[in-house]
Amino acid sequence: MTTGRSWRTAYASSIGTSHQKSGTPCQDAGGCRVVKAADGREVLVIGVSDGAGTAKRSDIGSALVVESFLERFAEAAATSPDLKAIDRKLVDEWFDDVRDSIGARAAQDGAEPNDYACTLLGAVVGPEAAAYVQIGDGAIVVSSEEASGYSWIFWPQHGEYANSTYFITQDGAERVLQFEIQPAMDEIAIFSDGIERLVLDMTARTVHGPAFRPIFEWLASTEPDLSGAPSPGLAAYLGSDHVNRRTDDDKTLVMATRALPPEKIPVP
Helix, strand or coil, rough: CCCCCCCCEEEEEEEEHHHHHCCCCCCCCEHHHHHHHHCCCEEEEEEEEEEEECCCHHHHHHHHHHHHHHHHHHHHHHHHHCCCCCCCCHHHHHHHHHHHHHHHHHHHCCCCHHHHHHHHEEEEEECCCEEEEEEEECCEEEEECCCCCCCCCCCCCCCCCCCCCCCCCCCCCHHHCCEEEEECEEEEEEECCHHHHHEEEECCCEHHHHHHHHHHHHHCCCCCCCCCCCCCHHHHHCCCCHHCCCCCCCEEEEECCCCCCCCCCCCC
């Protein structure tokens, strides 16, 4: 059973050191919205996208895909907080529409759709149910009964070759588009592949709980922020030497909690 508490959210993207050296822009995008449904209950919508490093307009593609996901699924969530309106049919319709939008943008720019290649990780979390969508690498992590306290929804999709994955713009992408409905939970983190190896055990295929727990505890003690602005604190963490020593890629992290804050230990 969920707490029913209001969502506390934070998100940020940080350019990778390799992109800084090459003069390439940050190709990640992320965002989240808390939607008030007609019955007054809250629904959380999150989108994260990682642009392909070899695609010269992938920063535009990732931003377009995240905004499209947030718009379409926030609208669906507002009319259906039980998420019954969010099914595979809706996901497939959105997928076709966003590919058409990328094609239109490519035609406008005199470019090719593959120039905007990017991944997508999305979640819609209502009072009782949660819907998850993913194509590509990165992962969605939620609170669970696992030993670490957290589990993943879909394991990152890595392609046939090293450092490869799947993108929305590629032929046959609909065949690897994943969708799942599960019971709701109170904590969720979605991140691009830039921090996969910091927070996932790639051999055991488990979540490294200590990487998330202190951030969730901090977030639970904050007030709800409906500004839609990135979190300076999370941006500072993603851009820190501690993180950059372990990854030179772009990094995006979106976290949300409606869990109660940890009890404070009285000072003797």
